[in-house]
Amino acid sequence: MTIKGKPTSLDIAHLAGVSQPTVSRALRGSPMVSPETRRRILAIARELNYKVDKNASNLRCQQSGTLALLFFEEPAPDDASINPFFLSMLGSITRACAQRGFDLLISFQQLSSDWHADYEDSHKADGIILLGYGDYLEARTRLQQLVEQGTRFVRWGAALPGQPGVSIGCDNYQGGLDVGHHLLARGCRRIAFLGDASEHYPEFQERYRGLAAALTAAGLAADPDLQVDAVTTEQAGFEAATALLQGGAEFDAVFAASDLIAIGAMKALHEHGLRVPEDVAVAGFDDIPLASFVTPGLTTVQQDTRQAGTILVESLLALIAGEAAGSRTIPARLVLRGSTGA
Amino acid sequence: MTIKGKPTSLDIAHLAGVSQPTVSRALRGSPMVSPETRRRILAIARELNYKVDKNASNLRCQQSGTLALLFFEEPAPDDASINPFFLSMLGSITRACAQRGFDLLISFQQLSSDWHADYEDSHKADGIILLGYGDYLEARTRLQQLVEQGTRFVRWGAALPGQPGVSIGCDNYQGGLDVGHHLLARGCRRIAFLGDASEHYPEFQERYRGLAAALTAAGLAADPDLQVDAVTTEQAGFEAATALLQGGAEFDAVFAASDLIAIGAMKALHEHGLRVPEDVAVAGFDDIPLASFVTPGLTTVQQDTRQAGTILVESLLALIAGEAAGSRTIPARLVLRGSTGA
DNA sequence: CTGAAAGCGCTTACAG
DNA sequence: CTGAAAGCGCTTACAG
Numbered sequence: 193m194t195i196k197g198k199p200t201s202l203d204i205a206h207l208a209g210v211s212q213p214t215v216s217r218a219l220r221g222s223p224m225v226s227p228e229t230r231r232r233i234l235a236i237a238r239e240l241n242y243k244v245d246k247n248a249s250n251l252r253c254q255q256s257g258t259l260a261l262l263f264f265e266e267p268a269p270d271d272a273s274i275n276p277f278f279l280s281m282l283g284s285i286t287r288a289c290a291q292r293g294f295d296l297l298i299s300f301q302q303l304s305s306d307w308h309a310d311y312e313d314s315h316k317a318d319g320i321i322l323l324g325y326g327d328y329l330e331a332r333t334r335l336q337q338l339v340e341q342g343t344r345f346v347r348w349g350a351a352l353p354g355q356p357g358v359s360i361g362c363d364n365y366q367g368g369l370d371v372g373h374h375l376l377a378r379g380c381r382r383i384a385f386l387g388d389a390s391e392h393y394p395e396f397q398e399r400y401r402g403l404a405a406a407l408t409a410a411g412l413a414a415d416p417d418l419q420v421d422a423v424t425t426e427q428a429g430f431e432a433a434t435a436l437l438q439g440g441a442e443f444d445a446v447f448a449a450s451d452l453i454a455i456g457a458m459k460a461l462h463e464h465g466l467r468v469p470e471d472v473a474v475a476g477f478d479d480i481p482l483a484s485f486v487t488p489g490l491t492t493v494q495q496d497t498r499q500a501g502t503i504l505v506e507s508l509l510a511l512i513a514g515e516a517a518g519s520r521t522i523p524a525r526l527v528l529r530g531s532t533g534a
Numbered sequence: 535m536t537i538k539g540k541p542t543s544l545d546i547a548h549l550a551g552v553s554q555p556t557v558s559r560a561l562r563g564s565p566m567v568s569p570e571t572r573r574r575i576l577a578i579a580r581e582l583n584y585k586v587d588k589n590a591s592n593l594r595c596q597q598s599g600t601l602a603l604l605f606f607e608e609p610a611p612d613d614a615s616i617n618p619f620f621l622s623m624l625g626s627i628t629r630a631c632a633q634r635g636f637d638l639l640i641s642f643q644q645l646s647s648d649w650h651a652d653y654e655d656s657h658k659a660d661g662i663i664l665l666g667y668g669d670y671l672e673a674r675t676r677l678q679q680l681v682e683q684g685t686r687f688v689r690w691g692a693a694l695p696g697q698p699g700v701s702i703g704c705d706n707y708q709g710g711l712d713v714g715h716h717l718l719a720r721g722c723r724r725i726a727f728l729g730d731a732s733e734h735y736p737e738f739q740e741r742y743r744g745l746a747a748a749l750t751a752a753g754l755a756a757d758p759d760l761q762v763d764a765v766t767t768e769q770a771g772f773e774a775a776t777a778l779l780q781g782g783a784e785f786d787a788v789f790a791a792s793d794l795i796a797i798g799a800m801k802a803l804h805e806h807g808l809r810v811p812e813d814v815a816v817a818g819f820d821d822i823p824l825a826s827f828v829t830p831g832l833t834t835v836q837q838d839t840r841q842a843g844t845i846l847v848e849s850l851l852a853l854i855a856g857e858a859a860g861s862r863t864i865p866a867r868l869v870l871r872g873s874t875g876a
Numbered sequence: 877c878t879g880a881a882a883g884c885g886c887t888t889a890c891a892g
Numbered sequence: 893c894t895g896a897a898a899g900c901g902c903t904t905a906c907a908g
Contacts, residue, residue, distance in 0.1 A: 198655065200901060211879050216903060224877060241683070243655035247598065248901035251589035251884050258639075279621045286642050295658065297600075298640050300628050313540065313585035315885095316637065341583070426827045455827050462829050482824055485768040485797050487804050542885060553895045558887060566893060590885035593900050657901095 199240040207236050219244060250315070258295040259508060260317035261285060264324040264331060275424050275452060277478040277495070278323050281348065284501025285321060292509065294318075312343050319344035319508045327392045332356065344511040346504050350394035351519040358511065359519040360503050364395050367493035367524035368402020371447050371475045374491070374526060376410050378533055380445035380473055383407065384418040386432045386457055387449020396449040399477060403447055418443055422453050429456025437464050444472060445532075451476035451483045451492055458486065458531070469533040479527055488530030496522060541582040549578050561586060592657070600637040601850060602659035603627060606666040606673060617766050617794060618822040619837070620665050623690065626843025627663060634851065636660075654685050661686035661850045669734045674698065686853040688846050692736035693861040700853065701861040702845050706737050709835035709866035710744020713789050713817045716833070716868060718752050720875055722787035722815055725749070726760040728774045728799055729791020738791040741819060745789055760785055764795050771798025779806050786814060787874075793818035793825045793834055800828065800873070811875040821869055830872030838864060 201219070205212040210229060218225045218233040225233075236242075250256045263278065282298070289296045297317055311317040320338075322345060335356040338345050351359040375383055387393070389400035404414040420436055422428040429448055436443065437460065446461075448454035454476030461472055468474050468488060476483060479494035499522055510517040528534035543561070547554040552571060560567045560575040567575075578584075592598045605620065624640070631638045639659055653659040662680075664687060677698040680687050693701040717725055729735070731742035746756040762778055764770040771790055778785065779802065788803075790796035796818030803814055810816050810830060818825060821836035841864055852859040870876035 198657075202901080212901090213880085213903075214878060216901095217878090220903085226877060229877080241655060243652065243657075245593070245901050246656045246658045247589050247593040248657075248884090249903070251587070251593050251886085252901080252903045254884070256589065276618065276621075279618075283642065286640060290641065295639050296641070297637050298628060299632065299638070300625065310585065313583065314588045315540075315585075315590075316588045426823070430827075455824070459827055459829060481768070482797070485772075485801055486828060487801060544885080554885090555887075555896085556894060558885095559894090562887085568893060571893080587885050590900090591887070593902085594885080594887045596900070 198245075199242045200245070201242075204233060204236050204240065204242060207240075208233050254315070256315055256318050257293065258297055258317045259289055259319055259321060259505070260297045260299065260311040261321045261323065262311075263298075263300045264322060264326045275450070275478075276480040276482065277450070277497070280480065280497040281323060281501055281504075284498045285505060286501075288502045288505035292505065294505075294509075319346075319512045321345070321504055321508060322347035322349075324348075328394050329392050344508060346508045346511070346517070348500065348504060350398055351521045352394055352398075355519070358507055358517050360500060360507060360522070361395065361519075362495040362500070362522050363524045364398035365402040365405075367477060367495075367526070368399035368404075368447070369406050370402070370524070370526040371399075371477075371491075371493060372403040372406025374528070374532060374534075375445045375447065375473055375475065376406060376412075378445075378469075378473060381412065382415065382418065382443040383445040383447055384420070384436055384441065384443040385414070385447050385449070386420050386422045386429055386436075386453050388421045388423070389419050389449075393449075399447075399449055417441060422449065424450045424452050426452050426456035426459070429453030430460045431456075433457035433460035434464075437461075437466075446472060446474045448474065448476045451478045451480045451490060454490055454492070454531075455482070455486055458490075468531050473532040475532055483527075484529065486531075491529045491532040491534055492527050494525045494527050496525070540587075541584045542587070543584075546575060546578050546582065546584060549582075550575050596657075598657055598660050599635065600639055600659045601631055601661055601663060601847070602639045602641065602653040603663045603665065604653075605640075605642045606664060606668045617792070617820075618824065619792070619820040619839070622822065622839040623665060623843055626840045627847060628843075630844045630847035634847065636847075636851075661688075661854050663687070663846055663850060664689035664691075666690075670736050671734050686850060688850045688853070688859070690842065690846060692740055693863045694736055694740075697861065700849055700859050702842060702849060702864070703737065703861075704837040704842070704864050705866045706740035707744040707747075709819060709837075709868070710741035710789070711748050712744070712866070712868040713741075713819075713833075713835060714745040714748025716870070716874060716876075717787045717789065717815055717817065718748060718754075720787075720811075720815060723754065724757065724760065724785040725787040725789055726762070726778055726783065726785040727756075727789050727791070728762050728764045728771055728778075728795050730763045730765070731761050731791075735791075741789075741791055759783060764791065766792045766794050768794050768798035768801070771795030772802045773798070775799035775802035776806075779803075779808075788814060788816045790816065790818045793820045793822045793832060796832055796834070796873075797824070797828055800832075810873050815874040817874055825869075826871065828873075833871045833874040833876055834869050836867045836869050838867070 201215040202212045204215045218230040339356045346358045349359050349361050351361040387396040420432040422432040476490050476492040479492045483490040483492050507517040543557040544554045546557045560572040681698045688700045691701050691703050693703040729738040731739050762774040764774040818832050818834040821834045825832040825834050849859040
């Protein structure tokens with residue numbers, strides 16, 4: 193007997209001399225199949241390289257065994273500009289999905305496009321993971337829509353009160369506080385902050401608040417002139433630091449809202465003949481792989497991406513299973529390297 | 535009329551007072567539907583936020599509208615160690631898929647695991663894109679299996695004669711040649727190569743061959759003692775350069791098989807008190823985003839990831855459509871920066 | 877322990 | 893231009 197095209201469970205059934213449902217049961221490990229029958233079926237299935245058709249089983253079961261990962265980044269002109277931190281998250285999310293037998297569908301979406309719930313509505317995914325340092329105030333409306341439509345989703349971001357849906361994020365405030373304390377302990381007094389510190393970017397805002405709290409505790413105040421907006425790219429960090437230098441601002445340290453910003457800032461400092469850390473100490477946030485490989489190594493705040501990915505996936509699976517899942521904050525950890533003289 | 539759960543085409547049909555197939559036709563833009571009927575159906579569909587159930591339509595049409603992207607990297611202990619170059623490819627592949635209305639399923643696989651054709655056999659994907667600097671000789675057997683099973687796939691890699699399946703790669707030989715010529719023109723005579731140069735890694739081997747050809751053309755010879763194996767990580771580059779330095783090797787330039795290796799090597803040189811480019815010139819390969827942001831900027835060979843992603847997707851879609859598709863090589867472009875004194 | 881039956885939500889000939 | 897019918901390949905009550 194020759195089978196044209198991919199084998200189906202009916203083909204296996206004919207070959208094994210049983211009914212098609214029995215094949216299905218055997219393949220799914222149902223206890224209601226005799227060991228002998230199961231063995232025969234599995235052997236044939238293996239020989240034919242049979243794989244259950246996911247479209248059929250998903251249709252029947254009304255679920256997909258797939259999660260969708262959506263990046264909602266600022267419109268980026270070039271493909272290469274994905275933040276390495278998120279790519280590290282991507283790795284751990286992929287792994288967490290695989291461990292639980294879920295596939296991962298990914299998509300890089302503009303904040304502006306009309307993706308909301310598309311993946312779930314079309315049954316392509318059972319739930320959605322949102323990742324990205326986008327403008328929170330713009331994203332908020334869409335998150336609200338998702339909640340109203342009953343879409344299952346979790347997002348990586350500042351886990352603050354009053355947000356729609358489930359957010360998993362690290363303790364940005366504590367991280368900023370730690371960096372502030374550290375820089376102050378190294379003798380820095382005028383600490384510039386590179387990154388948006390408004391409610392548009394709650395994570396950066398929290399980091400800035402942590403820094404400001406450290407300054408206040410030391411009897412100092414955060415100087416608004418030393419805060420320069422920057423999105424999360426080396427280029428933005430380079431430009432922000434350059435602007436600060438050309439504006440004649442005086443500072444002895446830079447706390448960048450992300451490592452990419454910090455690396456761009458270090459380049460600008462270098463080009464202006466300033467030494468790191470002798471003239472200006474620099475600290476970042478994220479601990480991307482390259483943070484330890486720039487010269488000098490970059491002091492930064494590590495976010496545990498492995499843990500983050502696991503929690504994101506587990507929280508989403510809980511939502512899908514109809515269980516409760518709340519927002520959570522994971523710890524941040526200061527990592528000392530040469531850029532602050534450590 | 536209230537609908538429980540997600541609306542189906544049958545719900546729309548009832549509401550519009552037509553049959554269910556007519557709804558399907560209208561939604562798919564069939565010309566065999568009167569404008570008036572179509573308008574009514576589309577309005578209702580929009581209002582109910584109806585989306586075609588992909589599982590059902592895929593089952594019916596026997597295709598998935600999805601491509602699978604599989605990374606087959608060396609077993610990596612930590613999630614963060616994905617080569618930024620591939621992540622850049624990931625971005626362009628995602629975009630190319632989206633433009634053509636295909637979804638992208640991704641998976642990070644070990645070379646050792648038993649994924650071959652799993653995605654396609656289970657109808658989860660119509661075809662597979664393979665990405666990774668794995669050991670080619672190990673991968674080869676699996677590629678051969680894929681070809682035999684009739685799986686549609688394309689891979690990024692050295693497009694050399696005699697390989698199973700379709701390979702898309704850049705002109706590694708020309709890139710290595712360009713780097714060699716450039717370093718020689720800067721006065722370098724003893725050029726170390728960091729990276730495996732055996733047939734296990736044909737891309738690296740080609741880069742090395744290019745370098746060797748440049749040396750030969752200048753009346754010099756490649757010194758085997760100056761070639762040190764290294765996989766594509768900063769750590770490996772750091773270790774390879776350190777080994778070279780501690781072994782007392784004399785060299786005035788380093789050509790790293792990838793930017794990550796180069797960045798690790800630069801750190802090692804720095805720690806040994808050697809200046810780049812004054813004491814040792816350094817060049818890499820890939821032009822990852824950070825290459826321009828390390829200090830000094832890294833001279834490297836750019837592979838056009840946008841074009842690569844587009845060609846990979848187009849070639850795969852051609853295979854899926856039953857058309858012929860062959861291996862292709864895309865140009866490499868030397869990018870000069872401070873690390874070679876440019 | 878196994879089989880006959882129904883049905884998941886679509887798409888596509890086949891009639892009219 | 894539209895509808896009735898069949899069927900994609902599964903899974904899961906329901907009988908026995």
